[in-house]
Structure formats: structure tokens, C-alpha cells
Amino acid sequence: MLKLLFSNQLYLVLAQALVAAIAAMVVVLLAHKRGIHLESETIVAMLRGIIQITAVGSILLLLLRAPRWTSIFLLAAMIIAAGATSARRAKDMPGAFRVSAWSIAFGSGSVIAIMTWLGVIDTAITSLVPVGSMLITNAMNTNGLALNRFRADVLAHAGEIETALSLGADAKHSVAPYVQAAFESSLIPAIDSLRSLGIVWIPGLMAGMLLSGARPVYAAIYQFVVLAMIFAASGLTSLVSTLLIRDGIFTAAQQLSLQPGR
């Protein structure tokens, strides 16, 4: 229907963005009616998202002719931004940004490096940066989920943790169940994505490849490759972040520093 109204491609894509944003705002209004206030956070997130992705699109256009090594700096900047975004989910936890940035860097960085070296990811900037950004984004989401769950569990079970410490347990042992729960729960989206691949959803990358004329079997298998890489990057990130943050919530004298109401 929009195509009948707009012949200019720019106007068409802007109209499509507006319609999608309205759909998102309908959800916000429904949530508002149930007393859940997501208005400001959603509006800011959508505005940031559209500005950021448009900016990145423009930068990618410029980078098409840039040397391949410049993609390293772009990916590094993405990791730092991802660390800052993710750390906001656990801002009262000591060292949340440091933990997030290092974990995402290790998790996504190692998978990107190995897969590029093996030739699974093409070294062309137009391939490395978009695929790398997918891994970093998912690592960021997983890290945010892990930190959020770990923080909530520690605050809810401070009594149990301190009881274990009082009985002579070391700090690591006292929070082991919550580290495990945070790791497992953070990977649920990545596991569900793999499980439902092709049945519940056809991811954007595959759709894009099909639209650009790639053979469906190749597009499908490459989509699996990307999702498996996402799982690996997310899993490594969560593994590292839960271990780093675990050590960060205790003092040198093995006292729990993350406490309700402190």
C-alpha cells in the first residue's frame, strides 16, 4: 500500500520507518494502560537507534573504499559502545563497564578473529563489519541479561550467600548457584534462535541474501553459520562476564559488597 503512495524510495523508506515506529508505540500505550511505563525509554531508544543506524550506514558507504584494516577500529569502537550500553543494566555493580567491555571484547573478538582467519567471515569491510556487529550486539545482549540476572539473584539471596560465607565457604562457592543461573538464563535467546531457525523466523541476513540473488541453500547454511557464531560469541561473553563480575562483588576480605539497600 505504501508503495502506491510513495514512488520516491527515500520517502517510501521514511514512511515504512514511521509505520514501524507507530507499531512499537502502540505496544508502549498498551503497557501504559497496564501501569508499565516504557514511554521515555522506548522513544529515546528508537530515536537513538534510527540516528545511529543511519550514521553507520553512511559511514559504511564511505568505508567501502577504505583499507580493510580500518574495520578493526570500527569493531573496537562498537565493542566499547556495547560495553557501556550493557553496563547500564548493572550500574550499581562494581566495575560493570570494565567487566562488560572486556567480556564482549573477548567473546565476540575471539570468534571474529578465528572465523576471519579460517575464512568463514570474509575480510571485505562490507562483510566483516556487519557480521562482526551482529556478534557484538548479541554478545552485548547476552552480557546484559547475565549481569541483570546475577545482580537480581545476589540481592535476593544475600542472606544465603552470607550464611555460606559465615560457615567458611569461599566467595566463589557462596555465589556458584547464581553464577550458573545467570549464565544459563543469558543464553536462552541464543539457544531459542538456533532451535527455531527456519521454522519460526527467517533472519534478516538470510532474507537480504535471498533478495540480493544468493542461492537459497547457500543463504540458509550461511545463516546457520552466523547464528552458531552468535551462540559461540554470546556464550564466551557470558562465561567471562559472570566470572569477572563474581569476583567484583566481594572485597579482599571476602565480604559481600553488593547488598540490598546499600
Next chain:
Amino acid sequence: MTCSPTPDPILRSEHLGRVVNEKILVEDANFEVRTGEVLAIVGPSGSGKSSLLRLLNRLDEPTSGTVYLEGIDYRQIAPRELRRKLGMVNQRPYLFPGTVEQNLQFGPLQRGESLSKDSVEELLGRVGLKGYASRNVANLSGGEAQRVSVARTLANSPLVLLLDEPTSALDETSKREVESSLQTIVRDQGLTCILVTHDTAQAARLAGRAIVLASGRVARHGPINEVLHA
């Protein structure tokens, strides 16, 4: 009620204090506990009783002063070893999921030891729960759970038992059960105890001496009857 204390202090608090965000939780607390005696820490809500106990167990770090355990500055003792020696029982039992025996084994397992079946039964006997070893903790009453919590702490063979309002979350029947177990432990085994309670009658029943806290400071200290009737 309690064994006659011997003269040597097993634990001494020297100018102990903790200030958080300019709020004084405990200030200049000076007292000592002798081997085999029961010291009650009493005072109104918010007076710093539990904060003081947490400092003694080093669950929180003092911002001033220190504690001497058997004459040694407790900062020189590894935290895990210190907490084993100063066994703590909280207001809520916080039992770990599983059986009563698994809870009793928790402390010894932390240092690579395990209790024999006989030791488990003996510990449970001390709190009046013989035959409870294989029970799931989810099926215990409040009073039973708190007594398991006491036995679990005793499984670490502590030098001093720190009791933080051990009966305040219980109904009258459960309270009497727990208090009776504590009296048995104190009377029969002469275990050194520091009991935090807002219940002065309970303090009188269990303790030989008391300190009264007010706004984080020791307002009075001495023999229980003198302190409570001052």
C-alpha cells in the same frame, strides 16, 4: 544458667566502629568476652546490635578499631578460618536446599572434611532433633529449621557462637524449642556465646553479662541483672 567463666578473654573488641556514608552504625565499642560465658547485646531496633555482630564475624569491615580473637588481631586471621571460629546463627535460618545432613556437612566440606553418621546424629541430638538427618529441609517447621541452623554452625566446632536474634522470627512454641536447645548447648557444653536480642527476658534467661547499645555506642555493660535493671 551458664557455666562459670574462666578469667581469660577469648574475644576482645577494641574501639570497634563502622561508619557508612557518614552514618554511624557502631562507634567505639569496647568489651570482652571470657571463655564459657554468654554475653547478651541488647538495645532497641536500629541501635547497632546486628551491625556489631556482623563486625565481629567480619562480614562487614570495621572503619575503626579491631577485634582480638585469642589475643590475635582478627585481620591477621584468614576470613574463612575466622568465620569458622566465630560461628554465626542468623535471625532466619537460610537452610540450603537438600537434606538436614547435607546442611550439617556444608561447613566441614568447605575445608575438605566430612562428618560421620554418628557425628551428625550427635549434633542433631544437641538441638533435640535426633533422627532428622535424612529429612528434606523444605518440610521442617520454623523452629526445627532454626535448630538445624544452630547444629549446622556447631558442626564447624566454633570457639564462639554468635547468635543474631535467633528466635525473633519464630512463634512462641518454636521460640521455646530453640531457646531450650540453646540453654542445653550453653549449660552442658560451656560454649562461649554472644547473643543479640531485643528480648531482655530472653537475655536474662540465657546470659551472664550484657551490654546495652544505644545509637551504635555501648551505653552500659556489666552483670545481666545490674544492666537490665539499671
